[in-house]
Amino acid sequence: MLSVLSVASEAYPLVKTGGLADVVGALPAALAPHGVQVTTLLPGYPAVTAAAKRAKAVHQWPDLLGHPARLLASKLGDHPLLILDAPELFARPGGPYADATGRDWDDNWRRFAALARAAADLASGAVPGHTYAVLHAHDWQAGLAPAYLRFAPGPGRAAKAVATVHNIAFQGRYDAEIFPHLGLPESAWSVDGIEYYGGVGYLKAGLEAADAVTTVSPTYADEIREPRFGMGLEGLIAAKGERVHGIVNGIDPAIWSPEIDAALPARYSARTLPKRAANKRAVEQRFELDPGPGPIFCVVSRLTWQKGMDVLASAVDALVGMSGRLALLGSGDQALEAAFREAAQRFPGRVGVRVGYDEALSHLLQGGADAILIPSRFEPCGLTQLYGLAYGCVPIVARTGGLADTVIDANEAAIAAGVATGIQFPEVTLPHLTRAITRAVDLYDRRTPWTQMQKNGMRQDFSWGASGRRYAQLFASLVEGLE
Numbered sequence: 070m071l072s073v074l075s076v077a078s079e080a081y082p083l084v085k086t087g088g089l090a091d092v093v094g095a096l097p098a099a100l101a102p103h104g105v106q107v108t109t110l111l112p113g114y115p116a117v118t119a120a121a122k123r124a125k126a127v128h129q130w131p132d133l134l135g136h137p138a139r140l141l142a143s144k145l146g147d148h149p150l151l152i153l154d155a156p157e158l159f160a161r162p163g164g165p166y167a168d169a170t171g172r173d174w175d176d177n178w179r180r181f182a183a184l185a186r187a188a189a190d191l192a193s194g195a196v197p198g199h200t201y202a203v204l205h206a207h208d209w210q211a212g213l214a215p216a217y218l219r220f221a222p223g224p225g226r227a228a229k230a231v232a233t234v235h236n237i238a239f240q241g242r243y244d245a246e247i248f249p250h251l252g253l254p255e256s257a258w259s260v261d262g263i264e265y266y267g268g269v270g271y272l273k274a275g276l277e278a279a280d281a282v283t284t285v286s287p288t289y290a291d292e293i294r295e296p297r298f299g300m301g302l303e304g305l306i307a308a309k310g311e312r313v314h315g316i317v318n319g320i321d322p323a324i325w326s327p328e329i330d331a332a333l334p335a336r337y338s339a340r341t342l343p344k345r346a347a348n349k350r351a352v353e354q355r356f357e358l359d360p361g362p363g364p365i366f367c368v369v370s371r372l373t374w375q376k377g378m379d380v381l382a383s384a385v386d387a388l389v390g391m392s393g394r395l396a397l398l399g400s401g402d403q404a405l406e407a408a409f410r411e412a413a414q415r416f417p418g419r420v421g422v423r424v425g426y427d428e429a430l431s432h433l434l435q436g437g438a439d440a441i442l443i444p445s446r447f448e449p450c451g452l453t454q455l456y457g458l459a460y461g462c463v464p465i466v467a468r469t470g471g472l473a474d475t476v477i478d479a480n481e482a483a484i485a486a487g488v489a490t491g492i493q494f495p496e497v498t499l500p501h502l503t504r505a506i507t508r509a510v511d512l513y514d515r516r517t518p519w520t521q522m523q524k525n526g527m528r529q530d531f532s533w534g535a536s537g538r539r540y541a542q543l544f545a546s547l548v549e550g551l552e
């Protein structure tokens with residue numbers, strides 16, 4: 070077995086604020102069939118330590134970035150989990166990155182430097198009994214781990230490092246004054262080290278120091294070579310050339326299958342689609358929507374600019390005008406939350422809005438709404454369109470990143486060939502989104518192409534099979550010195 074240490078700030082089901090958690094939670098099972106054992110390292114937030122009651126302490130740091138810390142060994146499902154138990158850093162109420170009011174913790178730089186330092190120790194022999202061939206660092210929160218491994222490794226043989234970008238918009242940028250507190254040598258302060266526009270860049274540091282970089286779809290891997298999507302890191306990504314791999318996310322069938330989903334009043338498959346009607350009734354009830362003949366569009370999303378939610382807010386009138394109804398679950402920017410609440414007041418019975426985070430309700434929407442709207446300005450992979458495809462909730466998506474790679478647009482040729490799975494639109498503007506909604510309503514009225522689209526999506530394979538193999542091949546090639 071090839072042994073991999075996967076380091077991240079979230080993992081389903083212990084702690085989740087978005088798609089990163091789903092992927093980190095799914096990777097151990099996705100890679101096991103390919104001879105890779107994944108050990109996940111997570112910060113010891115209250116929810117994580119509480120869920121790992123019988124965890125065993127396997128290591129101690131008297132001073133990890135200024136605070137004492139322990140390493141606890143536990144399980145994430147059937148797979149090994151390590152928890153960085155550093156109460157001064159992680160045992161606090163609120164979310165993983167911010168307090169209950171949504172304000173980022175002031176010491177995030179220290180919290181995620183500590184996580185990275187612990188990971189690098191583990192991946193370079195500083196903790197007896199723990200050896201890893203590959204360190205797999207996810208997003209900026211784990212970004213310093215490859216840098217520590219390169220500039221200040223432990224006493225043993227350093228693992229190979231892979232950095233995975235789930236979203237290049239979040240980069241972990243801090244003032245230069247934190248540098249002396251990171252425990253890195255002066256040599257790390259350079260353009261090919263951790264220095265980034267005069268400050269410290271955590272994601273930049275990880276991308277620079279890693280032996281290989283991956284991101285979560287082939288199209289996004291191309292897009293981030295350009296300034297429009299690279300957000301300052303395009304030069305670095307372009308310079309990495311062939312060492313940047315786009316590996317599309319899969320979905321975990323144990324959690325996302327309409328046949329077995331406990332959150333659905335009625336379970337169903339592509340062969341028993343009419344059963345979905347009971348779930349649609351449940352969506353109507355939960356979102357206080359009047360029954361009607363038209364489609365229910367849903368949204369399950371962070372309410373942010375990235376997700377194009379401002380454009381969607383301005384499309385609500387048109388959607389309702391076309392006999393559509395909207396059920397929205399999300400949270401994020403306060404102005405957008407207010408805009409959707411206001412839309413719900415303006416269109417009672419036609420627009421229902423739940424501001425908040427609700428895992429079970431997200432499953433009900435996928436299993437009961439007719440279509441899911443995903444007007445993202447950029448989308449590294451996107452998971453909600455994959456859940457939509459698996460659940461017969463037709464995705465209506467902007468043609469970008471992983472959305473472009475996973476949804477087959479229902480143009481007349483694709484409909485005639487019986488391969489369409491959703492609707493794509495080229496630009497995130499009000500006219501294009503409105504046009505996409507119009508196309509959806511027309512296809513829904515025609516029934517046959519709509520049902521065909523639902524079935525096409527449900528019959529596609531979005532399991533981790535092929536992508537798990539690609540990660541395993543990449544890890545193996547690094548270890549063998551081929552990459």
Ligand SMILES: Nc1ncnc2c1ncn2[C@@H]1O[C@H](COP(=O)(O)OP(=O)(O)O[C@H]2O[C@H](CO)[C@@H](O)[C@H](O)[C@H]2O)[C@@H](O)[C@H]1O
Pocket residue numbers: 086087088089091092235236285318369370371398399400425426427428431448449450451452453471
């Ligand atoms: N209010 C709410 N209540 C319940 N569940 C909610 C919710 N809002 C969102 N979710 C859930 O959070 C996850 C969101 O995942 P996405 O991949 O769509 O986007 P995200 O931007 O978080 O992830 C980033 O990382 C992932 C993983 O690589 C990439 O797919 C993506 O493109 C990138 O932006 C889904 O599981 C969704 O159901």
